[in-house]
Amino acid sequence: MDKRPPEKPIAMELRESADEKLYSPSAARNSALIADVLSPVLPPDASVLEIGSGTGEHGEAVCSTRPDIQWTPSDPDELSRRSQAARARETSGLKAPLELDVSAVGWTQGLPAFDALVCCNVIHISPWETAEGLARGAADILVPEGRIFLYGPFLEGADTAPSNLEFDASLKARNPQWGVRALQDVTQLFEQNGFHLEKRIAMPANNLSLIFRRAQR
Ligand SMILES: C[S@@+](CC[C@H](N)C(=O)[O-])C[C@H]1O[C@@H](n2cnc3c(N)ncnc32)[C@H](O)[C@@H]1O
Numbered sequence: 001m002d003k004r005p006p007e008k009p010i011a012m013e014l015r016e017s018a019d020e021k022l023y024s025p026s027a028a029r030n031s032a033l034i035a036d037v038l039s040p041v042l043p044p045d046a047s048v049l050e051i052g053s054g055t056g057e058h059g060e061a062v063c064s065t066r067p068d069i070q071w072t073p074s075d076p077d078e079l080s081r082r083s084q085a086a087r088a089r090e091t092s093g094l095k096a097p098l099e100l101d102v103s104a105v106g107w108t109q110g111l112p113a114f115d116a117l118v119c120c121n122v123i124h125i126s127p128w129e130t131a132e133g134l135a136r137g138a139a140d141i142l143v144p145e146g147r148i149f150l151y152g153p154f155l156e157g158a159d160t161a162p163s164n165l166e167f168d169a170s171l172k173a174r175n176p177q178w179g180v181r182a183l184q185d186v187t188q189l190f191e192q193n194g195f196h197l198e199k200r201i202a203m204p205a206n207n208l209s210l211i212f213r214r215a216q217r
Pocket of ligand 1 (some may be wrong): 039052054102
């Protein structure tokens with residue numbers, strides 16, 4: 001009988017810590033780049049909900065370039081939320097984190113409407129139900145002009161970068177339910193929930209920024 005403990009259900013990036021704040025080397029590389037793409041897209045005084053915020057560095061980076069916005073980080077993981085809370089205490093516009101698991105049924109219940117949902121590096125490192133819950137929840141929680149910002153690696157058929165194919169294989173070896181998602185599947189999922197892909201922005205290291213917007217009725 002296999003006596004190994006069950007695999008941790010959520011994945012963490014490699015992290016370093018100082019007091020309660022956690023630091024992720026990948027967030028150190030991409031936070032400013034993400035802030036550059038995202039900040040101009042957010043309307044004045046935007047309220048933003050971030051899903052799977054991890055260390056909280058992305059919200060911190062955007063709030064420091066856009067002091068008008070209100071950014072609420074979230075994560076199912078307690079240590080991540082502590083790191084986000086430590087950053088929120090020091091950063092104007094960054095609010096206390098919420099405990100949110102978007103694969104849970106009814107995760108939007110009791111939340112106010114938001115102008116934007118942000119989700120970086122989450123849907124490939126969790127089961128597909130996470131992407132489904134995110135898209136369903138976005139339809140419930142976003143204002144009519146609301147936008148969804150996704151960041152991470154994606155598969156794009158024959159144009160897929162070899163490093164993303166290798167990453168996909170390594171994720172699946174860790175957990176068969178994980179994997180780099182096909183852009184086509186993600187676009188279709190959001191379309192089924194009433195959003196269209198407004199922008200696809202190539203980012204360093206073969207990542208993409210994707211901006212979805214509600215389709216006109
Ligand atoms: C690889 S980390 C990315 C953290 C951060 N967004 C970044 O880009 O640095 C993935 C994060 O997604 C969170 N996560 C995993 N499954 C989730 C779910 N079902 N709902 C919300 N967050 C989830 C994890 O707790 C973790 O903090």
